[in-house]
Amino acid sequence: MTSSRSVKNRQEPLLMIGELADKSGVTVRTLQYYDRIGLLTATSSAGGRRMYGRDDLLRLQQILFFKSLGFPLDEIRNHLIGHAYDEDLACAFSRQRDILAEQAERLSNVVKQLDIVVEELRSGREMTFRRILAILHLMKEGNPYDFAIRYIDDEQLDRLAGRFGADKAAHAITERISGLTAEAQSLYFASAADPGSPDAQDLAQRWWNLVRDFTDGDMDLLATLVSAGMDVENWPDSTADTREVVKNFVGPALEIYLRKIGFKLPGAEEKERD
Numbered sequence: 001m002t003s004s005r006s007v008k009n010r011q012e013p014l015l016m017i018g019e020l021a022d023k024s025g026v027t028v029r030t031l032q033y034y035d036r037i038g039l040l041t042a043t044s045s046a047g048g049r050r051m052y053g054r055d056d057l058l059r060l061q062q063i064l065f066f067k068s069l070g071f072p073l074d075e076i077r078n079h080l081i082g083h084a085y086d087e088d089l090a091c092a093f094s095r096q097r098d099i100l101a102e103q104a105e106r107l108s109n110v111v112k113q114l115d116i117v118v119e120e121l122r123s124g125r126e127m128t129f130r131r132i133l134a135i136l137h138l139m140k141e142g143n144p145y146d147f148a149i150r151y152i153d154d155e156q157l158d159r160l161a162g163r164f165g166a167d168k169a170a171h172a173i174t175e176r177i178s179g180l181t182a183e184a185q186s187l188y189f190a191s192a193a194d195p196g197s198p199d200a201q202d203l204a205q206r207w208w209n210l211v212r213d214f215t216d217g218d219m220d221l222l223a224t225l226v227s228a229g230m231d232v233e234n235w236p237d238s239t240a241d242t243r244e245v246v247k248n249f250v251g252p253a254l255e256i257y258l259r260k261i262g263f264k265l266p267g268a269e270e271k272e273r274d
Contacts, residue, residue: 014051017042024060031060039063039077058092065096069103112146112238145177147236151228156221163216176210181242188249195252204257207250223266 021028034040035050040059042050059080066076152160164170184203187193193200215222229251235243258265
């Protein structure tokens with residue numbers, strides 16, 4: 001259906017349908033289809049030709065952007081901004097930037113997890129069904145210590161799956177881990193905090209409570225986590241900031257806290273001898 005908008009009041013240059021097709025990289029048939037379904041309605045010229053102006057260019061750019069992300073046309077219709085004023089352009093492009101940034105972050109997380117899979121395969125460790133499921137679950141949750149799966153054996157994975165297999169439970173523990181990690185980073189990078197300071201020791205106490213809740217008395221699993229923590233130099237490059245905070249702040253703070261409560265970590269004797 002062709003719009004009854006008149007070209008007389010338009011003070012901007014207009015493009016014929018063929019010109020718009022050439023400049024935008026879509027076919028004339030596609031533009032005709034968008035016109036027919038009311039998604040990109042052309043202006044009527046005196047000669048009955050389809051003509052397109054600045055607003056239409058903005059609308060087409062938005063259509064092509066959302067279409068490239070896999071949005072269906074019916075859904076795209078609800079996302080479009082209609083006028084090409086500067087503030088509308090800024091809003092449209094800002095929203096597109098935010099969408100792309102979110103996608104980039106998701107893709108970055110997927111790349112990280114695929115790196116873990118590749119390293120697992122190259123290490124010679126058998127990639128069992130349960131390990132694949134665990135990796136997929138970590139990919140979904142966005143756990144900042146997802147790489148630690150390389151330290152955990154299949155029996156431990158089974159026990160963890162029994163306790164955190166439900167999405168709600170896994171999400172809750174990931175939220176606690178992420179929150180404490182963010183707090184530790186904030187403390188460390190803001191002032192290079194003293195691991196023995198009250199704030200650091202409060203954080204260490206909550207970190208230790210999280211470890212106890214996660215391991216639930218499983219000393220083998222606790223020993224595995226301690227081993228992973230002691231191997232901080234070999235953590236992936238993608239964990240550079242976290243690695244620095246754990247090595248220089250969280251680890252020392254925990255050591256001070258555990259000495260205060262009289263708890264000796266599994267493997268601490270070997271570390272002391274080294």
